[in-house]
Amino acid sequence: xxxxxxxxxxxxxxxxxxxxxxxQPKTLFAPAEYVLSLGGKRLRPLLTLMAADLFGKNAExxxxxxxxxxxxxxxSLVHDDLMDNADLRRGYPTVHKKWSESSAILSGDVLVIEAxxxxxxxxxxxxxxxxxxxxxxxxxxxxxxQYDMDFEQRFxxxxxxxxxxxxxxxxxxxxxxxxIGAIIAGASAGDADLLYEFGINIGLAFQxxxxxLDVYGDPETFGKKIGGDILCNKxxxxxxxxxxxxxxxxxxxxxxxxxxxEYDPVAKIRFVKNIYAGLNLKFVVENLIEKxxxxxxxxxxxxxxxxxxxxxxxxxxxxxMYREK
Amino acid sequence: xxxxxxxxxxxxxxxxxxxxxxxQPKTLFAPAEYVLSLGGKRLRPLLTLMAADLFGKNAExxxxxxxxxxxxxxxSLVHDDLMDNADLRRGYPTVHKKWSESSAILSGDVLVIEAxxxxxxxxxxxxxxxxxxxxxxxxxxxxxxQYDMDFEQRFxxxxxxxxxxxxxxxxxxxxxxxxIGAIIAGASAGDADLLYEFGINIGLAFQxxxxxLDVYGDPETFGKKIGGDILCNKxxxxxxxxxxxxxxxxxxxxxxxxxxxEYDPVAKIRFVKNIYAGLNLKFVVENLIEKxxxxxxxxxxxxxxxxxxxxxxxxxxxxxMYREK
Numbered sequence: 001x002x003x004x005x006x007x008x009x010x011x012x013x014x015x016x017x018x019x020x021x022x023x024q025p026k027t028l029f030a031p032a033e034y035v036l037s038l039g040g041k042r043l044r045p046l047l048t049l050m051a052a053d054l055f056g057k058n059a060e061x062x063x064x065x066x067x068x069x070x071x072x073x074x075x076s077l078v079h080d081d082l083m084d085n086a087d088l089r090r091g092y093p094t095v096h097k098k099w100s101e102s103s104a105i106l107s108g109d110v111l112v113i114e115a116x117x118x119x120x121x122x123x124x125x126x127x128x129x130x131x132x133x134x135x136x137x138x139x140x141x142x143x144x145x146q147y148d149m150d151f152e153q154r155f156x157x158x159x160x161x162x163x164x165x166x167x168x169x170x171x172x173x174x175x176x177x178x179x180i181g182a183i184i185a186g187a188s189a190g191d192a193d194l195l196y197e198f199g200i201n202i203g204l205a206f207q208x209x210x211x212x213l214d215v216y217g218d219p220e221t222f223g224k225k226i227g228g229d230i231l232c233n234k235x236x237x238x239x240x241x242x243x244x245x246x247x248x249x250x251x252x253x254x255x256x257x258x259x260x261x262e263y264d265p266v267a268k269i270r271f272v273k274n275i276y277a278g279l280n281l282k283f284v285v286e287n288l289i290e291k292x293x294x295x296x297x298x299x300x301x302x303x304x305x306x307x308x309x310x311x312x313x314x315x316x317x318x319x320x321m322y323r324e325k
Numbered sequence: 326x327x328x329x330x331x332x333x334x335x336x337x338x339x340x341x342x343x344x345x346x347x348x349q350p351k352t353l354f355a356p357a358e359y360v361l362s363l364g365g366k367r368l369r370p371l372l373t374l375m376a377a378d379l380f381g382k383n384a385e386x387x388x389x390x391x392x393x394x395x396x397x398x399x400x401s402l403v404h405d406d407l408m409d410n411a412d413l414r415r416g417y418p419t420v421h422k423k424w425s426e427s428s429a430i431l432s433g434d435v436l437v438i439e440a441x442x443x444x445x446x447x448x449x450x451x452x453x454x455x456x457x458x459x460x461x462x463x464x465x466x467x468x469x470x471q472y473d474m475d476f477e478q479r480f481x482x483x484x485x486x487x488x489x490x491x492x493x494x495x496x497x498x499x500x501x502x503x504x505i506g507a508i509i510a511g512a513s514a515g516d517a518d519l520l521y522e523f524g525i526n527i528g529l530a531f532q533x534x535x536x537x538l539d540v541y542g543d544p545e546t547f548g549k550k551i552g553g554d555i556l557c558n559k560x561x562x563x564x565x566x567x568x569x570x571x572x573x574x575x576x577x578x579x580x581x582x583x584x585x586x587e588y589d590p591v592a593k594i595r596f597v598k599n600i601y602a603g604l605n606l607k608f609v610v611e612n613l614i615e616k617x618x619x620x621x622x623x624x625x626x627x628x629x630x631x632x633x634x635x636x637x638x639x640x641x642x643x644x645x646m647y648r649e650k
Contacts, residue, residue, distance in 0.1 A: 028471040079434060083427040102408040102474060105430060106467055109404060109437070113463045116441055120456045127452060131445045138438045142431055146353040149427060 031107035044177040045070045051181025068118035075111035137176040144169025151235040171203025201296035211236040227269035333374045356432035369502040370395045376506025393443035400436035462501040469494025476560040496528025526621035536561040552594035
């Protein structure tokens with residue numbers, strides 16, 4: 001399994017090197033090439049290749065669609081980082097910091113247009129279906145980002161709203177990456193839908209794991225500072241659950257930290273982590289991750305393909321659940 | 326002809342009212358609906374309908390493609406206005422002024438995604454061709470915007486560079502609007518290309534006319550302040566020609582006005598208009614417009630359709646050339 005995945009990963013890296021290469025003018029395309037070159041897990045294109053493999057098709061048949069997904073993902077990172085005013089992405093300066101806000105806007109735009117150019121190379125027989133799924137997913141991701149920003153102004157976000165937000169912002173692109181691979185590989189509509197649902201559950205678990213790592217990860221392994229979500233009052237599942245379940249006295253204190261404009265960051269992180277500990281929230285979220293993980297396995301097991309073929313996807317998702325970075 | 330065009334215009338207005346209607350959340354879609362509701366000439370979708378009509382097809386067969394073009398056009402306006410820090414669009418506050426920069430970024434993003442959803446409704450037999458043309462055009466428009474921004478920092482832009490910039494930023498979408506109508510209507514490849522070239526020439530003439538109106542238009546009729554391009558040192562054909570052809574003494578004086586951070590706007594406009602007058606530039610640009618207009622008619626005359634059918638397009642482009650707003 002490791003061998004196959006590493007072959008897929010090499011195929012993806014090689015293909016990405018050709019994307020937007022030698023496009024002119026450099027003022028426009030250098031920022032787009034830069035963000036693509038920063039790497040990351042390349043999880044989404046990998047899933048497209050693995051989905052095709054599940055139904056017996058080679059990487060070459062879905063590589064363009066896989067690149068389209070990765071291009072779209074990078075488009076959303078560039079625009080989101082600008083909207084969120086983030087300084088770093090994968091340890092490097094974000095596009096609007098390294099170049100300018102206009103650069104981030106326009107290089108994001110060319111990334112999404114290039115994504116559509118790659119998705120347009122889908123075989124004509126399934127092009128309308130793939131295009132529909134791709135655009136619907138793209139629209140959902142924008143909605144997810146809007147909800148995420150809207151939540152910043154609110155203290156009454158519910159658990160259901162949070163799960164819906166991360167479904168839109170994170171999970172649907174994982175589902176889409178898998179389903180497009182399945183569609184191009186000629187899977188039945190039922191199997192393609194099951195793989196999509198597998199992806200949604202994996203995506204939800206993945207984001208919840210991300211929220212946990214941001215608080216409980218090892219800064220060395222995780223590769224970024226711990227407590228970032230706490231410092232910017234991000235309405236994660238942990239904070240939402242806290243705002244709902246703490247007693248009145250603690251809530252007052254918590255509000256004070258959330259609304260303070262000047263504070264000691266170490267003390268704020270310590271205080272919020274104490275609240276989480278008091279409510280046993282690490283355990284609660286770990287259970288929730290487990291729930292989504294089991295639901296994903298359930299979807300996978302119903303897919304009409306010999307179990308032997310499913311091993312790689314199971315191993316990969318297990319790695320995602322129990323990762324430390 | 327007037328009757329037919331006004332029927333087409335009503336068809337477009339009616340169809341646009343349904344776009345993004347009732348989409349949620351409102352924080353995301355209200356800005357997109359707002360910019361679509363501001364109107365404008367709706368020139369591009371009108372051209373798609375007229376192109377289909379030229380080859381004997383009804384508006385209904387191309388209305389989705391026409392909406393896609395108009396959505397894309399509005400996407401580029403929202404992002405360009407943000408990058409150019411423009412306060413007003415069609416006399417109303419721009420999206421980033423009325424809402425926020427994040428709103429302008431994200432509502433622009435949903436406009437371009439929705440554009441692709443409409444273009445995806447193209448009949449399957451021509452979908453790959455239409456999609457290619459649409460994405461290539463979209464990419465060219467981004468390049469045009471980048472050149473336009475790059476030119477802000479330069480005083481040595483050549484006439485050829487300027488024409489190439491407005492070809493990319495303005496003309497290709499007019500060519501694309503026409504050609505997509507032709508392709509869906511079943512025109513031959515040769516005729517579709519001729520109509521595209523017709524559009525490119527009309528587009529160049531259209532933008533040059535815009536540059537002239539910005540200096541010599543009647544503020545009442547034109548609907549915006551005169552001299553805006555002069556005040557922001559926009560590298561129009563007029564200014565480029567001036568920088569090249571003035572004598573050394575005038576050039577020194579012109580640079581002084583272009584680099585001044587504090588000045589009397591009325592005096593700056595008067596000075597620059599004097600330079601234009603000394604070089605007879607209004608006449609020069611009018612001749613250039615005429616040249617592109619004649620080239621466009623030349624393309625149209627070669628299209629393999631009875632002359633009688635071409636009257637509407639000729640009348641419309643004549644109106645565009647001799648418009649006062």
